[in-house]
Amino acid sequence: MQLLQSFFGLIGDLTWGWALIPFLVVIGIFFTTVTGFVQFQYFGRMFRVLSSKYQTGDPNAISAREALLLSVGGRVGGGNIAGVAVAISLGGPGAIFWMWAIALVGMATSLIECSLAQLFKRSAGDGTYRGGPARSIIHGLGADYRWLAILYCVCLIASFALGFNAFQGNTVAGAVEESLGVGRLWTGLLLTIVTGLIVFGGIHRIAKASDVIVPVMAVGYLGMALIVIALNITEIPHLVYTIVTDAFGLNEAVGGGMGAALSQGLRRGLFSNEAGLGSAPNVAATADVRHPISQGITQSFSVFIDTILICTCTAFIILLGDVYQPGAEGVDGVVLTQQSLAFHLGDWTSYFLTGAILLFAFSSIIYNYYLGESALTFMTGNPVVLLGLRVIVMALVFLGATAPNATAVFFFSDPMMGILAVVNLLALMMLFPTAKRLLNDFRAQLKAGVDRPVLNPDQFPDLDLDRTAWTGKVR
Template sequence: MQLLQSFFGLIGDLTWGWALIPFLVIIGVFFTTVSGFVQFRYFGRMFQVLSTKYQTTNPKAISAREALLLSVGGRVGGGNIAGVAVAISVGGPGSIFWMWAIALVGMATSLIECSLAQLFKRSSGDGTYRGGPARSIIHGLGADYRWLAVLYSICLIASFAIGFNAFQGNTVAGAVEESMGIDRLWTGILLTGITGLIVFGGIHRIAKVSDIIVPVMAIGYLLMALIVIALNITEIPHLIYTIFTSAFGLDEAIGGGMGAALSQGLRRGLFSNEAGLGSAPNVAATAEVRHPVSQGITQSLSVFIDTILICSCTAFIILLGDVYQPGVEGIDGVVLTQQSLAFHLGGWTSYFLTGAILLFAFSSIIYNYYLGENALNFLTENRIVLTGLRLVVMALVFLGASAPDATSVFFFSDPLMGLLALVNLIALLMLFPTAKRLLDDYRGQLKSGVAHPVFNPDKFADLDLDRTAWTGKER
């Protein structure tokens, strides 16, 4: 076991500890610049997907909005509540500025990776689609790179479907036990049962559930933060000033200065919004849309919601209160968020926050499961193996919830996610010329007066596309 831990520790050091974060930042800036700041240029179009006017009329298909909300449900999790609190505790208020910065460039990365996933998606024959980095690699780069796609798929299953779902079960059970005194065993049984009902229903049931719970959790948390902001509205200008001065090491009260703020902001932002990690494209590919870039634009909104909105909610709740003391070591994590919210609105908010954590974690569980299912489908379409994955996920959720110490065996999750991201970024760089062609096609149609561009596979006849997934019809 010690040898395994050392091995995965080395992988973690070579990815998250050394190369990956600078790589993600540089690629995000590169995509932003070369694409002509596409995430800002099409910012207004991102919100169109929320209107029923732009939803698919095919009852068997996954709509662009459902795919958006499923990805939001996956990105938004404990990192938005506990992770932001840790970033502030270690890096000070300035870490929030760098969290915003990495989200803004990450929007471009997400647009590129999700557009490619849409382009190379495959029809399942029942009105649904599958895609993601594994399929983008093998159909975009060729069969010679199948080993890279297989490596990606194995890392995705091991980190998200297996490791992270155990941690999510642990998060939910711990929050319920802390605030309500309910034994972990009962929470584990209930959570496992609900998980089973949803994952055995397939992508349709997963998407429908996300379409309901994600708006509830996101809007509820946002409204709570807006109340806190309204009660402290006169403090907002000074708070913004503090965030900016701390970000550049100008606030001497913050230990670590600019280096700590930069490191924590970038790390927590990347962990939270997942832009460039190769996870969200698996969900983006399920949607039935007019043009691949339209779903890429939609997924940029997912990054914006996760970091600019939800993470900022947590930051403002903490920084507008008196619980957090700059430069003073004390409580951190979810407890800091919980006590800060109670400072503003009273002790009853601990129950609200528990509910928010439960919904955040549960939406992440079903998202993580689907990522694993999609990766497994790339490796094999055997139904028995798929059923086995579903049962394993249910067992791990129960194990993580009822036996918190058991999650220590999933030490491989973060290192494998780092390797997963590295594979995805290499593939993105190799496929960027294709992504640029897609963007040029989308822009060209807009310039010619087409309000909602439609993808024509005949213009990309040299690519290995599934033409049954692109009929050219309005959706």
């Protein structure tokens, strides 16, 4: 076991600890620049997905909004509550500025990776679609790269479907026990049963559940944060000034100054919004849309919601209170957020935050499961294997909730996610010319007066596209 831990520790050091974060940043800046700042150019179009006017008319299909909410449910998790608090504790207020910066460039990365997942998606025959980096690799780069797609799938299943789901079960049970005094066993049983009811319903039930859970959790948390901001509205300009000056080392709040702020902001931002990690494209590919770039724009909006809105809410709740003391040790993580919220609005908010954590974690569980299902169906179509994955995920959620120390077994999760990101970024760079062609096609149609561009597969005869997914007709 010690040998395995050392091995995966080395992988983690070679990815997250050394090259991966700068690589993600450089890729994001490259995509932003070469595409002409596409995430800002089409920022207004992102909000269209919230309107029923722009949804598919096929009742069997997954709409763009459902795919958006499922991805938001996955991106938004404990990192938005605990992770932001850790970033501030270790990097100071300036970490928030760099979290904003990586989200803005990450929006372009997400647009590219999700557009490619849409382009190379495959019809499941029941009105739904499957896609993601594995299918983009095999259909975009060719059969010679199947080994790379398999490596991606193995890493995705190991990190998200298995490891992270055990951690999510642990997070929920711990929060409920701490604030409500409910035993881990009961929380674990309830969480496992509800998880089973949803994952055994397939992508339709997963999407429908996210369509309900995510708006409730996001709007509720944003609403609470807006109350805190309204109560401290006169302090906002000074707070923003503090965040910016601390980010550039002009007003160092913690040891390490600008370096600590930069490191923590980039790390927590990337972990939170997942742009470039290759996870969200699996969900983006499920949507029934007219043009791949449309879903890319929608998924870019998901990054904005996760970091610019929800992470910022957590940061303001903490920084507008008196619980956080720059450079001081002690209160950290979710406790810092919890105590800061209580400082503003009273002790009853600990129950509200527990509910928010429960919803955030549960939405992440069903999202993580679907990522594993998407990867598994790429490797095998055996329904017995898929059934096994569902049972294993339920067992791990229960194990993580009832035996918190057992999560130590999943020490490989972060290193495997590091390999996952490296594979995804390599594939993105090789497929970027194709993504650029897609973007040019989308822009040309808009310039010609087409309000809602449609992909015509005849315009891309050299690509291995699923003609049943892209008919070239307006739906």
